[in-house]
Amino acid sequence: MKTRVLMFGWEFPPYNSGGLGVACHGLTKALVSQDITITFVLPKRMGLKGDIPHILFADDDILNIHQIDTLLYPYITSSKYIDERQSIKGGYGKNLFDEVYRYALHARRIAQQEQFDIIHAHEWLSFPAGLAAKSVSGKPLIVHVHATEYDRSGGNINPMVFNIEWEALQKADEIIAVSEYTKQIIIDQYGISPNKITVVHNGVTPFDDNRQPLIDKPFSLAELKQSGAKIVLFVGRLTLQKGPDYFLQAAKKVLEFEPNTYFLIAGSGDMERELIEKTAQLGISDKVFFTGFLRGEDLKKVYRSADLFVLSSVSEPFGITTLESMINGTPVLVSKQSGVAGALQHALKVDFWDIDEMANKMLAVLMYRPLMQSLSENGYQEAQKFTWQQAAEKCIRIYERLVKN
Amino acid sequence: MPSVCLYFQVHQPRRLKQYRIFDIGKDHSYFNEKSETNRNNQAIIKKIAQKCYLPANKLLLKLLKKYPTFRITYSFSGVFLDQLEEYYPEVLKSFQELVETGHVEILSETYYHSLSFLYSVDEFIHQIKLHSKRIEEVFGVKPKIFRNTELIYNNDIGKIVGSLGYKGVLAEGADHILQWRSPNYLYKHPEINLPLLLKNYKLSDDIAFRFSSKDWPEYPLTADKFSQWISALQNEDIACLFMDYETFGEHQWEDTGIFNFLGALPEEILKNQNIDFITPSEAVKRYKPVAELDIPEYVSWADTERDLSAWLSNPMQHDAAFKLYAMEEDVLDSGDKQLIEDWRRLQTSDHFYYMCTKWFADGDVHKYFNPYESPYEAFITFMNVLKDLKLRLSKTDQIMIEDIKEKLVQLTTN
Structure with a gap:
């Protein structure tokens, strides 16, 4: 009989603000293709109405999406909520915790109605929902950690979020961590036994087979490239966690050596204003472009136009944008404080705080062509190994083990 | 009746220190890393000296004195000798004592342990001469047999080395050059009169790589067992055991028993009266090459490919x-x-x-x-x-x- 999974998430493309929605989508799709029946529960009506499953997965109604009408904002950063955030201390929306528990109440009802063998909950907002479903059904619970409060807060831990995470990690039957890096945080900061934690790397979906730079605009990238300029790319939310300020400081140093370099910052977030001001202070405003949040074709274009992608995160559980960059043939320089750093060989690595070394490595890629070529080719090959099918297989092995017990 | 040729490569590079783009034009000292990293050449020489050079030299000196027919052969890169002189003269002295026994041969190579042959014949010859001079200064002997960096060899190298008057060359006994032939004979260059001594990679790697491997069916390797393998080559001429000197104490740590193995090896091997030890110079005098060996492509002792790809593939x-x-x-x-x-x-x-x-x-x-x-x-x-x-x-x-x-x-x- 098919294994039936009740899955709790909080966002789904195209209504995602970051990597989590992409990951849930990729994993779910691969699980369904490997004969797992999934009921995917979302906390918020996102306009995914009517025949959404058919749009997401052309085949049939194997995947059911439940939506609960609440307002939840997973990240502190989405620019829409800046005003709200500024009025409240602590960084999370004022009704957020109410909504998390309201989601859990709905989860209890859904768990009573649905038929399933396993509960699989993504990220802290859905952990209480997962726990509620476990308590009414007695079915095993897997919590899937895509990020911890340690990563998100940049050291300024919200105790309520920490407690929700801690409780779920304690009570879960199994924990999936997206990297060894995250597994270590769960062990060290939450005191969880390593035996209960399995690492399942995220996968990456190839955009298409063509790695050629796209000679298309936006932002007159094509013209810049034709003039011999080099492009360094940052993709991510503009928050402390992603370290965009370190990226800018390194950019300043690079420009002293290679003035014909441009820095692209693709993303939005609560630090945007601050970063634009900082760029002006550093005197590099003419060399740094803020593109806002990009997706789809636009994102693909910037990946392929870039000579180097930089992940400057202070604490990054995985770093899916790194793989997206590699699969587009662009070399990567990643923070050692990231999950991908431990999973990759064909990437340059640097401590996020080591501005000199970050600039040194950026310059090396821009100046030494064989380095750029080797990283591009080897990185492209290496990124192919991160597939959602493989991630799904690992999850299925966990499902089988839990169902047996 | 096989002779055993035991040869050790002794080399340590001068590793580059952490050197950033911002150092260009400001700092011209490239090799003087002072931090406690594995780029600190002085610290590395000291560490390896303690673990390998000093104890191995001491043991071998004892063995050379005890067994008058025991022979060993070394190659020292110039960069290695320079570093010993600079960081640890005591080790240099212990090597000199070994050579003074008269039962130790020293081979010729390029001073800088370089790939110069591939890019500049002039530079290659110059470095060989620099090296020869240095060996004479330090040890009072003149090398007569050549071995190139990491046993890199082909016909062209052989020709140049022959023209410089060397009496023989060491090379890797790789399967793809030997094919059906045995490595346990001397061969010669197809055009000139230059004997080749080929590494028996199986027996060499049994010591250098497999010695402490518990997955290996032959584990644990004893000197007794090894000498039986040697005596099994009874109708062949020579067993060339070539390896890094650091095998003893550094690649194979002391607690694997590697020093006990080395200490017992001469006695076990010499128990069989048909077997003796030999240096490459003695070998080219005693044995005749059995055939010509045509080696147009480069061969080396590195990695499974045994070609240049360890240094030049990307x-x-x-x-x-x-x-x-x-x-x-x-x-x-x-x-x-x-x-x-x-x-x-x-x-x-x-x-x-x-x-x-x-x-x-x-x-x-x-x-x-x-x-x-x-x-x-x-x-x-x-x-x-x-x-x-x-x-x-x-x-x-x-x-x-x-x-x-x-x-x-x-x-x-x-």
């Missing part, structure tokens, strides 16, 4: 080596001794080995010996240093031009 390695040797004429013309010395130190093959990206088959070995976090870091450091070297070169050029201008002015005014 675009970074090719680019770094090409750019380095492209400076040859200008560097030598500069007459700047320190500049020439630095340029030559950069030729040491290890720098290119560290840039190797063949992770998959031999990744572990490369990682183990790599003082850099990745091949990419090795390349970045090397290229930054090369940029500084170029800058120095352009400055000496400028000085020379000014000098000539001045002289011209003097000439015309006189």
Whole structure:
């Protein structure tokens, strides 16, 4: 009989603000293709109405999406909520915790109605929902950690979020961590036994087979490239966690050596204003472009136009944008404080705080062509190994083990 | 009746220190890492001396004195001898004592343990001569047998080495050059009269790589067992056991029993009266080559491929080596001794080995010996240093031009 999974998430493309929605989508799709029946529960009506499953997965109604009408904002950063955030201390929306528990109440009802063998909950907002479903059904619970409060807060831990995470990690039957890096945080900061934690790397979906730079605009990238300029790319939310300020400081140093370099910052977030001001202070405003949040074709274009992608995160559980960059043939320089750093060989690595070394490595890629070529080719090959099918297989092995017990 | 030829390569490169783009034009000392990293050459020499050179030398001296027919052979790179002199003269002295027994042969090689043959025959010959001079200074003997960096060899190398008067060459007994033939005989160059001694890689690797491997069916390897394998070669001439000297105490730690094995080996082998030890010079006198061996392609002792791919297989390695040797004429013309010395130190093959990206088959070995976090870091450091070297070169050029201008002015005014 098919294994039936009740899955709790909080966002789904195209209504995602970051990597989590992409990951849930990729994993779910691969699980369904490997004969797992999934009921995917979302906390918020996102306009995914009517025949959404058919749009997401052309085949049939194997995947059911439940939506609960609440307002939840997973990240502190989405620019829409800046005003709200500024009025409240602590960084999370004022009704957020109410909504998390309201989601859990709905989860209890859904768990009573649905038929399933396993509960699989993504990220802290859905952990209480997962726990509620476990308590009414007695079915095993897997919590899937895509990020911890340690990563998100940049050291300024919200105790309520920490407690929700801690409780779920304690009570879960199994924990999936997206990297060894995250597994270590769960062990060290939450005191969880390593035996209960399995690492399942995220996968990456190839955009298409063509790695050629796209000679298309936006932002007159094509013209810049034709003039011999080099492009360094940052993709991510503009928050402390992603370290965009370190990226800018390194950019300043690079420009002293290679003035014909441009820095692209693709993303939005609560630090945007601050970063634009900082760029002006550093005197590099003419060399740094803020593109806002990009997706789809636009994102693909910037990946392929870039000579180097930089992940400057202070604490990054995985770093899916790194793989997206590699699969587009662009070399990567990643923070050692990231999950991908431990999973990759064909990437340059640097401590996020080591501005000199970050600039040194950026310059090396821009100046030494064989380095750029080797990283591009080897990185492209290496990124192919991160597939959602493989991630799904690992999850299925966990499902089988839990169902047996 | 086989003779056992026991040869050890002794070499340590001068590793480059952490050198960033921002250091270019400001810092011209490339090899003086002081931090407690594995780029600190002095610390590495000290560590390996304690674990390997000193205890192994002591043991071998004892064995040479005890068994008058025991023989061993070494190659010392010039960069290694320089570092011993600078950091640990006591070790140099212990090697000298070994050579003084008269039962130790020293081989010729390039001073800088370089890949120079591939890029510049002039530089290759020059480094061989520099090395020979240095060996004579330090040990009072003149090398007669040649072995190139990491046993890199082909017909062309053989020809040049033969023309320099060497009486034989060591090479890897790789399957793809020997095919059905045995490595346990001397062979000769197809065109000139130059004997080749070929490494028996199976028996060599039994000691160098497999000795402490518990997955190996022959584990544990004893001197008794090993000498039985040697005596099984009864109708053949020679068993060439070639390996890194660091096998003893560094690659195979003391607690694996490697020193006990080495200590018992001469006695076990000499128990069989048909077997003796031999140096390469003695071997080329005693044994006749059984056939010509045509080796048009490069062969080496590195990795499973046994070719040049450990040093030259990716675009970074090719680019770094090409750019380095492209400076040859200008560097030598500069007459700047320190500049020439630095340029030559950069030729040491290890720098290119560290840039190797063949992770998959031999990744572990490369990682183990790599003082850099990745091949990419090795390349970045090397290229930054090369940029500084170029800058120095352009400055000496400028000085020379000014000098000539001045002289011209003097000439015309006189």
